[in-house]
Amino acid sequence: MRILVTGASGYIGSLLIEKLQQNPFIEKIIAVDVKKNIKDNEKVEFFYKDIRDPEICTLIRIYQINVVIHLASIVNPPKGMSKEEQFSIDVKGTENILECAGKNMVQKFIITSSGAAYGYYPDNPIPIKESHPIRGNQEFAYSYHKRLIEKKLEHYRKKYPLMKQYVFRVSTILGKNTSNQITKLFENKFIIGIKGSDSPFSFVWDQDVISCLEQAIFSSIDKAGIYNLAGDGYLTIQEIATKLKKRVIYFPEKLLKILLKILYKFNLSPYSSEQVLFLKYRPVLDNTKLKQEFGYIPQKTSEETFDFFVQNRFNVISYSNKNLETQPDKCSLV
DSSP states (O other), X not given: OEEEXXXXXXXXHHHHHHHHTTOTTOOEXXXXXXSOOOXXXXXXXXXXXXXXXXXXXXXXXXXXXXEEEEOOXXXXXXXXXXXXXXXXXXXXXXXXXHHHHHHTTOSEEEEXXXXXXXXXXXXXXXXXXXXXXXXXOTTSHHHHHHHHHHHHHHHHHHHSTTSEEEEEEEOEEEOTTOOSHHHHHHHSSSEEEETTOOOOBOEEEHHHHHHHHHHHHHSOGGGOEEEEEOOSSOBOHHHHHHHHTOOEEEEXXXXXXXXXXXXXXXXXXXXXXXXXXXXXXXXXXXXXXXXIIIOOOOSSOHHHHHHHHHHHHTOOOOOOTTTSSOOOOOOOOO
């Protein structure tokens, strides 16, 4: 098996490559990114490439790639990056990878989408199934782009029907060393809440994401499809605060939007006013299809994932709703 991974130097990309190179059934891994923290060896070869680069087609052809795993995405755009540039990288870049893969007879196209593709809407069911329409939110670029990307995927399923797609709508990823905008919410002295909203969070263990992607590489083609990738259940913002031994300060929605807009303008907060929508109507993912049809059972629930993150990141005991004891780590990966 010969694999190309985009976003190879990212959090999930680097963990995935570390695991895949130990798999004896994988002959070659071509790692692609605009930054490098991957070490080349007899199995892994790194290339500095933007996903919009047409030369990726050449890589796929020369190395006779069987499977493309597309992880590259703009999650937290750097200061100064325009919306046009974000769109170009996320949407046009994905289209380039799809076209290159399809032209060169790639057998499987595996991609991490996001629960954000559903959008942040008050009428989202809890939990939300894959059959629910993806609506994104135009004011929230990451969410909107994931929606547009999935529309592109739909087009390419018809254009290249022999290239089987495995689309994973991933919930909030947490692991031992996770650090991003969401984990920063948990690092404050208090937890921000919105009056009238439980702000539900569904989590997935980073090792579950890695194992699920690896399973897709070797799964039968009848398993191709769209799947929510999340641990069982979810936690409310109050339950999260209890586990962190912190208090929730609830703000009126309008006031919080004004405060974040001002703080963001003066570089005093990484969060803009759009994040209020992101916090208020978070999609809670139903993983029934993942378990019953794809055949992957997440090894940690949302609660166990958060407990694992808290224990490793903050070195505190988080409290379970069931028995006020730390949930044990039920399994480990080699």
